[in-house]
Amino acid sequence: MAEAGSGGPEGGAETAPGGGAVPEADAWGDLLAAALLGTERRRPPVTVRPGQDPAAALLDAAALSTVARRAGVRPAAAWPLPAPAPADPRPALPAAARRRLGLLLADRVGQGPSGPRAAPDLTELLPQWLAMANGHGYRAPDALLPALLDAARARTDLRPDALALAGPRGLWLARLNAEWKFALRGGPGRGTGGLSESATPEEVAKLWEEGLFAERVSLLSMVRHRDPAAGLALLAGTWATERAEDRLMFLDSLRDNLSPGDEPFLEQALADRSRNVRATAAELLSALPCSALARRMAERSRAHVRLEDPAGGAGAPRIVVRAPEECDSAMQRDGVVPKPPSGRGEKAWWLGQLVESTPLECWTEWFGGRGAAAVVALPVADGWQPDLHAAWCRAAVRQRNTAWSRALLGSPAAPLSTPPIAGEAALAAAVTASWRDPAKLLSALPPEERAGWVAEFIAAHGLSDAFRLLGVCAVPWSEPLGRAVVDALDIARDAGSYPWSFSGVMGLAERCLDPAQADRLEVLTAVSDEPEDGSPGAVGYWSESFQRLVGTLRLRAVMRDELNGAGETPSNSPETPTSAPPPDPAPPTAPQPAADPTAARTPHQTTPPESHPPTAPQPTADPTAPRTPGLAEPRPAARTPPRMPE
Amino acid sequence: MNPQGERWTAEQVLALAPDTASRIAGGELGTAGPWSGTGSDAQSVWGLCQGGGSAPYQTVVDLEGAGGPGYRCGCRSRRSPCEHALGLLLLWAGETGEGSVPKAAAPPEWAGEWLAARRSSATAPGVAEGAETADGTAAAAGADPVAARRRAEQRAARIEGGASELEQRLTDLLRDGLASADDDSHAGFTVWGETAARMVDAQAPGLAARVRELASVRASGPGWPGRMLEECALTHLLSQGFLHREELPEGLAATTRSRVGIPVGTAGLLASGPAVRDHWSVLGRQDSEEGRLTARRTWLRGRRTGRMALLLSFGAAGRAPEPALPTGLVLDADLVYYPSARPLRAVLGTRYGRPAPESEATAPPGTGIAEALADYGEALRDDPWLDAWPTVLSGVTPIPGQGGWQLADARTGTAVPVDPRCLQRTNLWQLTAVSGGGPVTVFGECGHRGFAPITTWDPHPVPL
Structure with a gap:
């Protein structure tokens, strides 16, 4: 072998040319030919000493040649260098936080913690850590970028935060390795190809014209954030030439800074070739209460839903519904889907779509100036209440109407509309019977009120229906909410059931409880006496679960302090800016728990973003279906205990 | 002993972990929560860790000692150090906070007993650990030098027999031709297996390893005849070297002995070298x-x-x-x-x-690509069986290519291929991430297969 490495003549180093004692490459070829055929058949091109076996002489010469060629290896010609990675001006992580990230990412490899089940689950803490780190504006350590990209590849829920932390160098690296192609596509929070907020219009236009899809998505959201009209102009300029799935993603990115100025563009998009684009445009327009579409929908609703208020007290006022008889082409153009999902009557289906797109203020106007609570309290004739209220709920969520959300939520202590049924039956029941979707309505309320409502709900109903509600509460949980959850867990323990019936809530509590609660929880980790009617062994499992909860809370506090740089100077970062990190790095929204706590470990949840736009409307499905696919209640019945007690 | 009682760094602690799982579990236990009764003096650290059971684990670490640090923990884990010892050390290590593990004048009784026992046994005679079975070249202390010499001579004679037999096999192979092994590779494989076993019998593990290597070359893909001839030739060189070791210069004779597989006792080496x-x-x-x-x-x-x-x-x-x-x-x-x-x-x-x-975090000084290859060539002059020589390369940029990697020096336009055997085990992407398309310093082994990276600096060391 003449070259350093086995890359062959084109990839390897050159052999030292002959001269002196170094044999020619040809000489090696001759030796090899003789060796292949055998010295019996071919006389080797070597000097054989008297009495020496020609084969031994061949080996002598081959050894000399081998060592000489190895000693004479020379450098190869360099391939073209990759373009250097763009600079990332963000400060480096404090040393302890950097070490923590290394451990969090190492756990993902699947070695799993060796300790008891009471040990914290690091894979569930990674999303929170990433969000906190991004809150501080740190950049990822270069050496951990491959592990970070691998983690994001395996878990789609990590991608936005992982890629934001990875920054421009992460994107640079992902371009070099086909396994990280996902980073170059889809989703917000990606690098904008090195463009900063202060980019000139020419730079923006150039990136918009030539950039990768991911860069364009983040560019659009950046420009929209700064100047909504400029962003819209950017999109309108190339709209006709975009692919349908790209149009859908771009259109969806208008959602966050939606304003009346977007109406003409959206009105135009109602005639788009793609059905999904049309549906999204209609949905966005109906979220603009002053839009022409909203007015048209309101007029239609008004013809079908009216207040019957007998004069002179001849009976209580009530709402009477006359369902639409047809779904004409004008309605369809405004986004009404004519064909209902199986099992639903088409008239009720059409009515629901009209009402959900009607500005909620209209009802107050039409129903004698009644406020939201009064309208919701009105009786509805002929069993139309579930359909009507469900549509109002969707409208309240879409229009982010606090008053209506509050009214539709009602009192948290009110009896549940569906009896709590465990497992799949509950999910099915929730879809068909429950017109209310408290989790989504809650998101329109201010965080404090939201937490208070959920706390009262848990105090009244326990934890079995609380999972999704907890998922929309701000992290860390407020003090009253945290107390309600802990109290409910304590009650459940005293009732003698197994902790894994509450594993979903337990997992949320580990991630969302304020770490300051750890000391208060400490007493619950003690192994108490077994209640007589309790499940065998449950006490031990509860103790273990609470230990894990306390351990996780403590770890979160440490992680937070590490990111704050508590007690140390920033690591290896001469360019660390002097600006202090924000005092409270906690992300404003709750982490999105995986449907099943065990599912988060499953590798390869790699769905290409195109086929799975986060907010793609699904016109044929029930519009009340949760927007976040992962946010479904775990099924406690499906969990099996790790060790069955005798 | 270190009178200042200087604390270790967290990296030092984590490097003690026997595996990744322990490292992670130790990282989780490195918080004040589960610990009580912690303390440390200049030579030891101790604490009680609330574990799964009712009684907390008693964890003690002896920082000093003849054979390095020692650990004891109530958890009875197979691993050493266990996650509790690691967690305790992390808590104690400089950056996690001084207050968690306060300085104390002396350990509590439960820790002190074990520490005292460990230290007294370390100084006791007759427990010299790690001493390999020595041959005559470095007689173990206390052994009869005459008997040792006789054993060494017997062993050398056996190896000579093995080396002669191996020579016979190699010349047979070359006489019939490498291509003939092609006809029945299964039979060929068995022949090599038998030969390797014979070399083990002859107490020449170094030769046995080379023979096993030969058996695998046949299946190593295109270009195998060249590699086969190289390996056969170098094995031939080694057995010839051993058979003629009396005529070799002192150093080369020692190299030949160690390559053949004659061990050198560390105790004797430490005593005499x-x-x-x-x-x-x-x-x-x-x-x-x-x-x-x-x-x-x-x-x-x-x-x-x-x-x-x-x-x-x-x-x-x-x-x-x-x-x-x-x-x-x-x-x-x-x-x-x-x-x-x-x-x-x-x-x-x-x-x-x-x-x-290191007093400041910087990459160590290194050499260029041509120099590194020349250094390897120079080393080959002394030891022709060297596959590679450890080298610090500076100013090189990793380049991923189709089916291979290069470390290139942009200043000279030269490059060295990355040893293809690294593709599986070395995190070359990590090296690329640290490089960011710019020059970095890389420590590794430079040899005829290319360069095998082991460490880079960012400017803190990054193991690859």
Whole structure:
């Protein structure tokens, strides 16, 4: 072998040319030919000493040649260098936080913690850590970028935060390795190809014209954030030439800074070739209460839903519904889907779509100036209440109407509309019977009120229906909410059931409880006496679960302090800016728990973003279906205990 | 002993972990929560860890000792150090907060007993650990020198027999032609297997390993005849070297003996060999599974002498091999090199103080690509069987290519291919991420297959 490495003549180093004692490459070829055929058949091109076996002489010469060629290896010609990675001006992580990230990412490899089940689950803490780190504006350590990209590849829920932390160098690296192609596509929070907020219009236009899809998505959201009209102009300029799935993603990115100025563009998009684009445009327009579409929908609703208020007290006022008889082409153009999902009557289906797109203020106007609570309290004739209220709920969520959300939520202590049924039956029941979707309505309320409502709900109903509600509460949980959850867990323990019936809530509590609660929880980790009617062994499992909860809370506090740089100077970062990190790095929204706590470990949840736009409307499905696919209640019945007690 | 009672760094602690799972679990336990009754003096750390059971685990770490740190914990884990010992050390280590593990005048009784027992046994005679079975060249202390010499002669005679037999096999192969082995590769494989077993019988494990290597070359893909001839020729060179060792210069004869597989006792080596005292920088470390053992290679370079050294140690499964020297530390110690024409492997002698991190985090000085290849060539002059020589390359940029990688020097337009055997085990993407398309310093082994990266700097050391 003449070259350093086995890359062959084109990839390897050159052999030292002959001269002196170094044999020619040809000489090696001759030796090899003789060796292949055998010295019996071919006389080797070597000097054989008297009495020496020609084969031994061949080996002598081959050894000399081998060592000489190895000693004479020379450098190869360099391939073209990759373009250097763009600079990332963000400060480096404090040393302890950097070490923590290394451990969090190492756990993902699947070695799993060796300790008891009471040990914290690091894979569930990674999303929170990433969000906190991004809150501080740190950049990822270069050496951990491959592990970070691998983690994001395996878990789609990590991608936005992982890629934001990875920054421009992460994107640079992902371009070099086909396994990280996902980073170059889809989703917000990606690098904008090195463009900063202060980019000139020419730079923006150039990136918009030539950039990768991911860069364009983040560019659009950046420009929209700064100047909504400029962003819209950017999109309108190339709209006709975009692919349908790209149009859908771009259109969806208008959602966050939606304003009346977007109406003409959206009105135009109602005639788009793609059905999904049309549906999204209609949905966005109906979220603009002053839009022409909203007015048209309101007029239609008004013809079908009216207040019957007998004069002179001849009976209580009530709402009477006359369902639409047809779904004409004008309605369809405004986004009404004519064909209902199986099992639903088409008239009720059409009515629901009209009402959900009607500005909620209209009802107050039409129903004698009644406020939201009064309208919701009105009786509805002929069993139309579930359909009507469900549509109002969707409208309240879409229009982010606090008053209506509050009214539709009602009192948290009110009896549940569906009896709590465990497992799949509950999910099915929730879809068909429950017109209310408290989790989504809650998101329109201010965080404090939201937490208070959920706390009262848990105090009244326990934890079995609380999972999704907890998922929309701000992290860390407020003090009253945290107390309600802990109290409910304590009650459940005293009732003698197994902790894994509450594993979903337990997992949320580990991630969302304020770490300051750890000391208060400490007493619950003690192994108490077994209640007589309790499940065998449950006490031990509860103790273990609470230990894990306390351990996780403590770890979160440490992680937070590490990111704050508590007690140390920033690591290896001469360019660390002097600006202090924000005092409270906690992300404003709750982490999105995986449907099943065990599912988060499953590798390869790699769905290409195109086929799975986060907010793609699904016109044929029930519009009340949760927007976040992962946010479904775990099924406690499906969990099996790790060790069955005798 | 270190009178200042200087605390270790968290990296030093994590480097002690026998495996990834312990490292992670230890990281979780490195918070004040589960701990009580913690304390430390200049030589030990102790604490009580609330575990799964009712009584907390009593965890003690002896920071000093003849064979490195010692651990004891109530958890009875197979691993050593266990996650509790690691967690305790992390808590104690400089950055996690002084207040968690306060200084104390003396350990509590439960910890003190074990510490005292450990220290007294370490100084007791007759427990010299790690001494390999020695042959005559380095007679174990106390053994009868005459008997040792006789055993050594017997062994040498057996190896000579094995080497002659191997020579016969090689010349037979070359007489029939390498291509003839092609006809029935299964039979060929068996022949090599038998030969390897014969070499084990002949007490020549080094020859046996070479023969097993030969058996695998046949299946190594295109270009195998060239590699086969190279390996056969070098094996031939080694058996000839051993058969004629009396005529060789002293150093080369020692190299031949060690390559054939005659061990050198570390105890004898430490007693007799010249010690090289220096501040040794830890340039890299690699653990690999070898059967049921974990083999650990630690590469050092002397600050004063500039000499490279390799420490090779073994640990049973679940136990971290000693010494635990993470990359980036400097150790003031004596090293004794194994006798060789090109000394590299060494044994650690007296240490003068605990290993400490480099005073400032910078990449070590390195050489260019042409120089590195020339250094390897130079080393081959002394030891023709060397596959590679440890080298620090500076100013190189990793380039991923189709089916291979290069380390290139943009200033000279030259490059060295990355050893293809690294593609599986080395995190070349990590190297690329640190490089960011710019020049970096890389420590690794430079040889005829290319360069095998082991460490890079960002400017803190990054094991690859």
